Amino acid sequence: MTRVKICCIRSIEEARLAIHHGADAIGLVSEMLSETRGIPDVVIREIARECPPGVSTFLLTPRTDPRSIIEHQRATGVDTIQLVDRVAPEDVVRVKDALPEVSLVQVIHVNDGAAISEAESYAPVVDALLLDSGTADGPVRALGGTGRTHDWSLSRRIVRRASCPVFLAGGLDAQNVALAIRDVGPFGVDVCSRLRPRGFLDPCLLSSFVGAVRSAAA
Numbered sequence: 001m002t003r004v005k006i007c008c009i010r011s012i013e014e015a016r017l018a019i020h021h022g023a024d025a026i027g028l029v030s031e032m033l034s035e036t037r038g039i040p041d042v043v044i045r046e047i048a049r050e051c052p053p054g055v056s057t058f059l060l061t062p063r064t065d066p067r068s069i070i071e072h073q074r075a076t077g078v079d080t081i082q083l084v085d086r087v088a089p090e091d092v093v094r095v096k097d098a099l100p101e102v103s104l105v106q107v108i109h110v111n112d113g114a115a116i117s118e119a120e121s122y123a124p125v126v127d128a129l130l131l132d133s134g135t136a137d138g139p140v141r142a143l144g145g146t147g148r149t150h151d152w153s154l155s156r157r158i159v160r161r162a163s164c165p166v167f168l169a170g171g172l173d174a175q176n177v178a179l180a181i182r183d184v185g186p187f188g189v190d191v192c193s194r195l196r197p198r199g200f201l202d203p204c205l206l207s208s209f210v211g212a213v214r215s216a217a218a
Contacts, residue, residue: 002181002217003188004210005058005167006195008037014201015047021203022210025056025080027190030072033062033084037192044076058082058105066094073102080105082130092125103127105167108158110150119158119166129162130190131155133170149176155184174208178216189213 006018007027015026028047031038048057059078063069064087073081080103081095087106096104106122107130108115119129133150149171159166165187168180173194180189195205 002186002213003167004213005056005188005190006201006206007058007060007169007190007192008196009047009201010037010039011043012047012050015051017201017203018206019052019055021206022214023055024188025058026051027058027060027082027192028076028078029060030062033060041072041075044078048076048078056080056103060084064088064091066091066098069095070098073099079103080127083107089121089125092122096125105130107132109133110154110158110170113154115154116157116161119162123162123164126164128165128167128187129158130167130169131158131186132190152180152183155186159185159187172209174205174212177209177212181213181216 003024004022005025005027006023008029009015009018009026018026028044029037029039031040044059051057057078058080059073059076060082061069061072062085063072064085069081082105084107092104104126105128106126108119110131122129133148155168167188167190168184168186169190172180172189172191177189191209195202195209
């Protein structure tokens with residue numbers, strides 16, 4: 001069954017809402033990453049503690065130095081680290097060696113065919129990849145939460161070649177997620193901005209999204 005990750009969770013109440021509607025994982029955005037969606041580490045820790053077994057807690061961190069990444073996880077107590085910026089594969093291995101019980105997910109921003117080779121370089125050293133529609137290069141960088149889709153044909157090629165599970169993100173909603181699952185075949189899907197038209201997690205949109213994912217998987 002396709003996993004559902006609800007990202008940009010800002011409070012214990014939002015976490016409970018997402019879990020009630022069937023989220024398999026929640027995403028907790030560091031305030032270092034986003035002034036509008038980010039929350040303090042102490043809040044991330046409180047939310048992570050409240051999540052029941054079986055629901056993964058993803059820390060979205062922009063840190064790239066292994067020691068700093070390790071410190072960030074220990075400060076928040078999450079069970080999964082989502083690396084939204086490029087971390088050298090050898091440094092990913094260092095983090096994994098220091099935190100063997102913590103899952104590592106590397107984000108790949110799918111803009112062109114170069115994303116395929118980038119994904120292949122990370123797949124052997126991480127627990128999963130997450131394909132998003134941001135921009136890691138250039139003067140204006142966007143490391144997630146854009147609400148834009150990308151070329152799913154590239155994502156499909158990555159899913160077929162990767163030796164690890166792959167999440168799909170970027171502009172997903174209840175109207176297009178079934179098509180995305182059919183065309184790409186991801187291990188899981190990730191959603192944030194399309195469920196927050198007024199800034200907060202909309203329970204109706206959340207319910208429709210999870211329902212669409214479950215129907216597509218069935």
